[in-house]
Amino acid sequence: MKKDVKARAEWLRREIRRHEHLYYVLARPEVSDYAFDTLMAELRTLEEAHPDLVTLDSPTRRVGGAPVDELPQVRHATPMLSLDNSYNEGELEEWYSRATRVLGRKPDGLVAELKIDGVSLAITYERGVLARAVTRGNGEVGDEVTGNARTIRALPLALPEKPAVVEVRGEVYLPHEVFSTLNRARRDEGEEPFANPRNAAAGSIRLLDPRECARRRLAFFAYQIPRVVGTSLERHSDGLERLSGWGFAVNPGWRRCTSLAQVHAFIGEWGGKRSRLGFDIDGVVVKVDSLEEQRLLGSTAKFPRWAVAYKYPPEGERTRVAGIVVQVGRTGTLTPVADLEPVLLAGSTVSRATLHNADEVARLDVRVGDTVWVAKGGDVIPKVVAVDPAGRPEGTRPFRMPERCPECQTPVVREPGEVAVRCPNRACPAVRRQGLFHFVSRSGMDIEGLGRRLIEQLLDAGMISDAASLWDLDPESLAGLPQWGGKSASNLLSQLEAARTRPLWRLLVALGIRHVGEKAAKVLAARFGSLEALARAREETLQQEEGVGPTIAASVVAYFADSENAGLVRRLRQRGVDPREEGSTEAEGTRPLAGKTFVVTGTLSRSREQVGALLEASGAKVTESVSRKTSFVVAGADPGSKLARARELGVKVLDEAGLKKMLKAKGVKW
């Protein structure tokens, strides 16, 4: 009996590993997510019933590592150096000539690889089992992140061969698709989105809780075996082949080249395909192939002489940084922003660009007076993408984040594991001002005619102090403001009047409760129906709602437990800002699309947001990813992987015409 169980567990593990490899490394899945989850569930049940059968490298062990208080520091067996950069053919030729001079002959072959824009990671396997993963850190000592590394499905937990020790190095990165899903979710939760995929990968691999890291769906490309005991390698290219054979996702498209001309051709080819890769690269790495020659060439203090990076020219336009200012956001986060000499960028003039956070400024080393490239990010916010080292005037100094809030002089704080620096003073005028901007904004209470300028004017005149005080404004004092007349005053007052009955979810978003964005606010509003009921709810009750996890639940409870927040809520209610949700859970059942779940993909004649809002208004649930629970996938032009997934799972697919027909039958107006 026991023998059968053991054999079944072994078979399940083999099968699961094979599917992980097909899915995450070869991008060629053979079975549906559902079939995969079923195998995993069976293995988990078996292992729970027979704990003695659990092996260190079981796929069930990918998640489940306990959270740690801090990341232990580990010294690298060989330092993790960085690469010298070259920006044109001439500089690449200089590197090649130097290598030729040191060797006394031309290198016996080169390897050209993509330079993945992520963060490097060193993983040690002992007797074939993943034993330790360490970040680059300062190159000598890094942070141990083994629990997090185990969650990366493109990293095998065990190797088919069992050399005594192998170290594998590579790049942890986030594919564009995963990055945008992650940032969308962060925005929905009122969290600061990540600056770019590299930043997101860097933050995720250093998380203290592996379960949280697992949700980030990090990817990995292996690019080097710096150490192997128990088997031998002669060439770097053999190493890459060995890595593929062991089941790693290997830096794609790598090529053995016998001349620099072939390297240039490689650079040209991938430069053309760069924007369609689905992940960020910032150049090409050229390496001497023979490991013996690599040893002969050795390293300088900073860089190996056997490899060099060719950097693609940055995207965007060039301009000069006139100054760097620090803005304080609604949650107190300090954001450095570059003041630029105005430049025309994709159709509009840009004079400011975000530098995101202190880490990003340090990485770019942007200084006042520098010539930089600015580009529009995915979210259309302009950002500084690179500094032109040749354009730096003399006497510049590195930029340092202030140690005190620029607005209220309170010393700033940096929470462990966070990149952001914050002003902790809740009475900080900047925090209050930004909070009010958010309250009235289109994503919050949507009070038309109450823009930033006006809020500032009202604050300066001492006429408002918090959101509730907006409803204390009276026509006489408003009309007395410079450039104000009776008409604009009464317009504003009627806008405020109308805002009293905004849906509850809007008020919840407007209050700025951490982690409560539109999605969570809608769920909470539908379930609890009023501020009063929500304020009374306990964490366990909140968590029973779909999409409300421990983080959101704790944040909601903490918000209402705070006396200042409770005071604001009380003052709002006293002023009649106390919306009730009509479509409570019970009423929901009678709406035409109640109980149906939709996924909208591809290009339709209206934006996906509009179609989603229409469906939600009719009682349907709209989600991002297709699962067996999805009732319909609405597919427009160029639908991509979601349509494929729908077909695979047998989920019903509607085109636009089909959707319109269905809506018509249900009495919903398109």
Ligand code: IVH
């Ligand atoms: S080889 C001695 N190969 O680029 C350094 N690095 O600027 C050997 N990187 O720290 C590194 N793709 O994080 C190598 N195909 C690739 C790479 C790569 C990205 C990163 C790596 C390294 C940084 C150096």
